[in-house]
Amino acid sequence: MKRSLILVALVAVLAIVLANVLDPRGYILRIVCLILLAATLGQCWNIVGGLANQISLGHAAFFGIGAYCSTVLQVKWGITPWLGIFAGMLLAMVAAFILSLPTMRLKGPYFALATLAFGEACRILATAMPGVTGGPQGISVPFVGDSWAMMQFKGAGNYVYLFAGLFVIVSIVFALLAYGKMGYLLRAVRENEEAAEVSGVNTLRVKLIGSLISAALTAATGTLFAQFTFFFDPESVFSVAHISIHAALIAIVGGVGTLAGPIIGALLIVPLEELLTTYFSNDAAGIAPFIFGLILVAVVILRPRGLVSIFGRRRGRPSGLQQRDAPPADPAFMAKKRAGAES
Structure with missing residues (x-):
C-alpha cells in the first residue's frame, strides 16, 4: 500500500508543480486536468467494480447528477459550487440507494444491464426537462471571472489544484476501504457471495455501502467537470461510452481492485487518446479509435491483470505495487484453513 500511496502523492505533487511552471491557459495543463479527472473517476468505479466485482455501467448517472445539481443551483439561485x-453527492446517494435496492441481488450481466438502464433513464429524464436542465440544448455555467468562491477560472492552471485535491481524497477513501474491515467484506462478496452470506456477512448491506460511497464521489467528480467545461448536455455527462465504460476501462487496464491501477490506466489512456486524435484526426475516419482499440486489446492480452502487474513480480515472487495493494491474510482464517488441511 505504501508504494501506491507514494504514487498518489507523486502524481498530485507533479501536477501542482506543472501548474506553477507552465502557461495556465496552455494545452498541457488541460491534459493534466483530464488525467486527474480520469484517474479519480476510475477510482470511484473501482470501489464497487474492483473491490466487490459489481460491474456497473451506470456511473454516468451519478456523474451527471453531480454536474447538473451544482450547476442548476448556481444558475437558478447563485449558490456556490462548494455547497x-x-x-x-447527497442526491447521487439517494439515487444509488433507489437503484441498489432492486438491483443488488442481481448478478453478472443482469446487474450491469440494470445499471446501464438506470443511466439511460437519467439521460432521457434530463433531456425531457428543458425548464430545469436546458434539455438537449444543454446548460451553461455562468462565468463571473476568476473566482475561488465560484470554483471557476479562465485557464486550467487553478483547476489542477481542484482536480488534484479530489484525486487525493478519492484515493485515500479507496485505501481506507480496501485495507480496512470493509475491504475484507467487499472482497468476500467478490470471491464468493454465497460463502460470505453463510459466514454471517450481510452482503446486501456491504454492497449498498460501497455503492453509496462510490456514487457520492462520482457526483463530486461530475461537479468539477461542469465547472471545468462551463457547458454540458445530457449526451455528454450521462454518456455510457464516455463516462461509464471509460471509468471501467481505466480501472481494468491499469489493474482492477488496486489503488495504483486507475492511476496507471489514466496515465496511459488519456495521453494516448489525445495523441492519436492529434496525429490521425485528418486521416481516414475512424483510424484513431481503431488504433486505440488495437492497443487496448494488446494490453489486455499481454497484461490480463492490468498494467500494475508489471510491478507485481520479481524473480518469481510477488512484489511491488501489486503485492503492496494486497492486504495481509486474516490469521483466524488461515488457522482454520491449516486445521482443515491437517484433518
Whole structure:
C-alpha cells in the first residue's frame, strides 16, 4: 500500500508543480486536468467494480447528477459550487440507494444491464426537462471571472489544484476501504457471495455501502467537470461510452481492485487518446479509435491483470505495487484453513 500511496502523492505533487511552471491557459495543463479527472473517476468505479466485482455501467448517472445539481443551483439561485457539490453527492446517494435496492441481488450481466438502464433513464429524464436542465440544448455555467468562491477560472492552471485535491481524497477513501474491515467484506462478496452470506456477512448491506460511497464521489467528480467545461448536455455527462465504460476501462487496464491501477490506466489512456486524435484526426475516419482499440486489446492480452502487474513480480515472487495493494491474510482464517488441511 505504501508504494501506491507514494504514487498518489507523486502524481498530485507533479501536477501542482506543472501548474506553477507552465502557461495556465496552455494545452498541457488541460491534459493534466483530464488525467486527474480520469484517474479519480476510475477510482470511484473501482470501489464497487474492483473491490466487490459489481460491474456497473451506470456511473454516468451519478456523474451527471453531480454536474447538473451544482450547476442548476448556481444558475437558478447563485449558490456556490462548494455547497452544490455536497448537494449533488447527497442526491447521487439517494439515487444509488433507489437503484441498489432492486438491483443488488442481481448478478453478472443482469446487474450491469440494470445499471446501464438506470443511466439511460437519467439521460432521457434530463433531456425531457428543458425548464430545469436546458434539455438537449444543454446548460451553461455562468462565468463571473476568476473566482475561488465560484470554483471557476479562465485557464486550467487553478483547476489542477481542484482536480488534484479530489484525486487525493478519492484515493485515500479507496485505501481506507480496501485495507480496512470493509475491504475484507467487499472482497468476500467478490470471491464468493454465497460463502460470505453463510459466514454471517450481510452482503446486501456491504454492497449498498460501497455503492453509496462510490456514487457520492462520482457526483463530486461530475461537479468539477461542469465547472471545468462551463457547458454540458445530457449526451455528454450521462454518456455510457464516455463516462461509464471509460471509468471501467481505466480501472481494468491499469489493474482492477488496486489503488495504483486507475492511476496507471489514466496515465496511459488519456495521453494516448489525445495523441492519436492529434496525429490521425485528418486521416481516414475512424483510424484513431481503431488504433486505440488495437492497443487496448494488446494490453489486455499481454497484461490480463492490468498494467500494475508489471510491478507485481520479481524473480518469481510477488512484489511491488501489486503485492503492496494486497492486504495481509486474516490469521483466524488461515488457522482454520491449516486445521482443515491437517484433518
